[in-house]
Amino acid sequence: MVTQSDVRRVCLALPGVVERRSWNQPAWFAKTLMARMWDEGVLTVKTREREALAGTDPATYFWTPHHERSPQLVLVRLSRLDDGELAELLEESFLLAGGRMRAPGR
Structure with a gap:
């Protein structure tokens, strides 16, 4: 089980990500919104696989x-x-939000 603190740690470890409030909830931004707490224990992220994820694991x-x-x-x-x-x-959401991974050694 992961927590909001884990989300914060992973998000802020990605290059250029900043945290600020969105809809009065903690949110993390690359170029655009990449993740936001929706409710207690529920996170919003971007994915190319929404239908597949919800279809195979709707819980x-x-x-x-x-x-x-x-x-x-x-x-x-x-x-x-x-x-x-x-x-x-979070890495997929970061890339979909316009984030770019740094080249090794930079």
């Missing part, structure tokens, strides 16, 4: 009518993730 991945117009956004229950899954989700 972990879901969305609300509010997210219908944004097909890259998915809600994730943090209590159902491990550190590796969290890192993978």
Whole structure:
């Protein structure tokens, strides 16, 4: 199980990511929004696999009518993730939000 503190740690370890409030919740931005706490224990991230994730594991991945117009956004229950899954989700979201990984040695 991961926590909001784990989300913060992983997000801020990515190059250029900053934290600020969005809709009165902690949020992390690359060029655009990459992740935001939606509710207690629920994180919003960007993904290319929303339908597949929610289809195979709806207890972990879901969305609300509010997210219908944004097909890259998915809600994730943090209590159902491990550190590796969290890192993978946040790295994809970072790239979709316009983040760029630094070249090795820079």
